[in-house]
Amino acid sequence: MKIRNFLIILIGLSVGTAIGIGSYTFLYAKGSSYLTNDPQSCANCHVMKEQFDGWIKSSHRNVATCNDCHTPQGIIPKYATKLSNGFWHSYAFTTGDFKDPIQIKLRNKEVLKSACRKCHAEIIQAIDTHSNESNMSDCISCHNTVGHL
Secondary structure, eight states: OHHHHHHHHHHHHHHHHHHHHHHHHHHHTTGGGGGSOOGGGGGGSGGGHHHHHHHHHSGGGGTOOHHHHHSOSSHHHHHHHHHHHHHHHHHHHHHTOOOSSOOOOHHHHHHHHHHHHHHTHHHHHHHHTTOOGGGOOOHHHHOTTSSOO
């Protein structure tokens, strides 16, 4: 009985600590701002300032926000991506384990590629008629400064 009570207390303390640290981090990092579509929220972290400033100067500023390019369509995929990215960004910044300048991960690169293809479908269709699935164009390999000068 004593071991069971000890385990319950230990689990309670662990869960409470995780919730406390998570809540503090969410408030400190202005987590609720990431639930919006405001590009300024992406610049909450100093490592994103350069990307935000580049977006301000780019032609995409007039037609797309960060979420238009960096999250998939649909409310569940969008917020699942935001949740995953938010967790891993927080983890990386807390531990200091991030690349500066920040670099896009493969999964997020696929989301971005899909967004490019959606908005520029006519151009992409003309290009892809000469491609097959294995060598379909990767927009940002040539246009890596379009959204962020």
